[in-house]
Amino acid sequence: MHLSGWRQAVILAGNDLWLTQQLTKILTQFAEKKENNLIDCQIAYCGEIGLKHAFPSLLIHSYHFKQSKNLLGQEFELAILDYRSPVKQQLILHLESLAILGATLKANGYLILLLPEWDKIENYSDQDSLRWNNATQPLVPLQFYQWFKKSLSPFLASTSIRLYQQHTKNEISLDFSSTRWQIPKFALKEQQHILQQLIQAKQDIYLLTAARGRGKSAVSGLLAEQLAQANITVYLTAPNRQAIKTLLKHCPQQPPIFLAPDQLRTEIDQTPAKFTQAWLIVDEAAMLPLEILLEFSQTFVHILFTTTVDGYEGTGKGFSLKLAQQLQRPSQRLQLNFPLRWQEHDPLEKWINQLLLLHTPQQSSTNTTDKEYFLPLTQGEFSQNSTVFQQLYSLLTIAHYRTTPLDLRRLLDAKDQYFYQLQSNQQLSGIIWGVTEGKLDLTLIEQIRTGYRQPAGNLLVQALCFQANLPLACQLKSLRISRIAITPNLQQRGSGSRLLQHFLTDISLQTDFDFISVSFGYQPRLANFWFKNGFQLVHLTHRQEASSGYYSTMAIYPLSKQGKRFCQQATRQFKRNFLLSDHHLITEICQQLKWQIRSLEWHLTTDDWQSLSDFALHHRTFNACYPALQRYLKQYPNPTLATQLSAFIRQKQYKKNALITLKQSVKADLLRKGKLFYITNSN
Structure with missing residues (x-):
């Protein structure tokens, strides 16, 4: 049954030639209706293949997946979501584009979804996995394929969503109605x-x-x-x-x-x-x-x-x-509560909500708690159990996190993940979600450290390598805590700390990680949670994140002997440089960690020479090099360079030309003072 004002989704599944033929028929039919002034003609296309034929009479807005956010604020009568890939035996399942197109489609509109052969989709790797899986090659997301087909099943059975396959004889028939839908x-x-x-x-x-x-x-x-x-x-x-x-x-x-x-x-x-x-x-x-x-x-x-x-x-x-x-x-x-862009109970909206778990029911809360149980949760346990998966996703969404379709993809199919749960009142009440990082190739690590490479994944250890001059972070094996979430009725009761402590104990006994890491926006209360649980501060960004207004804070918890030595090195180096950084949070951090602001170290170390060389010759940032520059000028005074440095700092925004000039001046001064040894050693 189809009501006026409902949008419709049509899935076309077949090879490229057949899909192109069917899409051409649909757009031709759409153009004829438009020419007879029977329908409006705003069309959106989102994909990487592009349309094979031109339709001069149609206004088609084409976007690559990366540009799909630009669709927001627009409205369309027809939307084409092309999940095909230019690479053979691959597709691109970009879920955010599905959610965005679904939100822009007007009443009585059509969403056309293009996919390869329906029965062979499990043989296709997904290029989109390169965004959420820490790997250089796309993987076959079997768990998501199952989830995708399962979510569609009731809608296909009721024909509220239609599937047309190449090998069937069904003729594609779309009713581009001229009926004007009135907002109730x-x-x-x-x-x-x-x-x-x-x-x-x-x-x-x-x-x-x-x-x-x-x-x-x-x-x-x-x-x-x-x-x-x-x-x-x-x-x-x-x-x-x-x-x-x-x-x-x-x-x-x-x-x-x-x-x-x-x-x-x-x-x-x-x-x-x-x-x-x-x-x-x-x-x-x-x-x-x-x-x-x-x-x-x-x-x-x-x-x-x-x-x-x-x-x-x-x-x-x-x-x-x-x-x-x-x-x-x-x-x-x-x-x-009531939609203005389409009729209430719209089947397309229902399907997208179910697929992306956008309306997952929240768990019942109670002020009384049963005994707490702490134990690992495997990817197989929740990917094969929709109830557990919905509990997990619901827990993440109510925890004030940016839980997105990308997280849903990562949860189901990404490799090298670790989950640890808190069970209370016979339901999932807390979760730690960890992602494996490190063990990178030494050549790649050097390219990261000098700023020439920034490969996908390994977010925190790359930051420590490049921004904090800690390449060992990329060599060791670590687990980054991506999320920690506690159900609201257990918050402020110590459940988060208990979950974290059980997690740290179990993972130290059962795995070979060298350290655990976490990154968060600095807030005194949040920082105190991590510090009191044994995490040690190793890096603080110099600038606030534009979206949040907070400084990104990185802390680690050592596990192995190597991890403990690295932690000592990282914390000692951070404190030594932070006290000379002129950071806006220097007073607050020193009070929280009970550091003496005046305990400054002015002698130059190997790390300082490395930082100076990387700034002069490579892409080390100014903020990362600033403490070493101060030590250098104190030991090797140069009034001209000191004046240039002061002028550069007074700029509200670091200008590219001024930065290049400063780098050249530092390089020239190092050469004049016979420090070429340190420069050539850094290449």
Whole structure:
């Protein structure tokens, strides 16, 4: 049964020639309808193959998968998702593009999905696996293929989604209806009701959540427009500027003032008074750290936090509850339920939600806890048990993480992963998700250290090698904790620390890892959690992450003898350089770790000479080399170079030409002082 306003999905499965023929027929039919003014003609194509034939009468917007985010804010009657690959016996299962296209398709629209032979798909490797699996060659994602077909099964049985295969005789028939679908009055009424509540502003802060296609961006834009007409200043911030296009369409005359999260924080610190009588709209607030949102909540007269409860970029599940619990001002939670872009109970939306686990039911919570059990969880256990997998994914999504379709792919099929669980009240209540890193080729390590290579994967050890001059990080075998999540009813009760301690004990006895690592945005409370559990600080980025406003912090926990020696080297080197780094957090870190700020080391070591050489000849960053430069100038004074260095530091942004000039000056000074030995040794 197909209702007016529902979108339809059609899967075409066959070889390239057959798929091209069928797609040409569909687009020809679409063009004929358009020429007779029977339908609108906005078409989106997303894929790497491209269309083989031109259709001059059709406006087709073509995007590669990397560009699919640019589709946000647009609407289409027909969307083509081409999962074929230019490489034989491969495909490209880019799930984010499916979620994005599904959100842009209008009522009565069609999604055409192109796949190789349905019965042979398990023989195809997936190029997309290079994004989420730490390998140089694509793998065959058998677990996801099973998950994909299983999710489609009930929709194919009810014919709400249709599958056409090359070897069958079924004639492809699509009804490009000219019937205009009207948005139900009750859906518009819901939107207007929420807009009026916001304009009346009886509360200081509002938290608006909605699934895609519900008009959340429209509400935000209309609110900004009406406030501006009343001479009220409105600011807008978001983790992704690309995604606010729809919002801005609804306030074309007087758009809000956009500031990126880190820029907004800086301006609030510098001139807080100019924001106290203004409104702030935070789009996709769940994608920002809670600490930043709480900072914003103390400044503006009114704030609207909005977030999508599901989508390609993550999930906002649990966001409103977490934020509302910590707000110190009157607040109200609002929710948009009815779709405005398509008819309610749309089968395409249902399928995408089931495939990507976007509406996974949350686990029941209770204030009483049964005995806690800590034990490993294998990939096979949850990949073959949909109930356990849904519990795991639900736990990740409610933990305020950027849980995305990429994580779903990684969970099911990526190699060299390690999972450790907390079971309580007969359900999964906590999880540690680890990813193996290290054991890289020595030639590659040298290329990473000097900045000439940045291969996929091995994120943390590569950062330590390049930014902290710790190549041994890439040689040793380590496990990076990618996620740690605890169900909300067990948080702040020590369950996270108990899970972590059991994990560390078990993994030290049963594996051959040299150390465990973790990376997180620096917040005193979060850092204290890791430090009190034995992790030691080895690196802190010099600049804040633009999306979060926090400094990326890296810490390690040694296991083997080699790991312990490496940890001693890394912590000693970090402290020695950090105290000379002029870092914004130097006072806070020294207080937390009980370091003496004045205990500076000025003698030059082999690591310093290596850092100077890599800066002069290769791609070592200025911030990584700055402590060594200070030591060098103290031991080998050069007023001209010192003046040049001071001028470079005073720049608000490091300019490329100025950096090149500084590197040349450092190289020339090293040569003049007879330090060529150290330079040639670094090549």
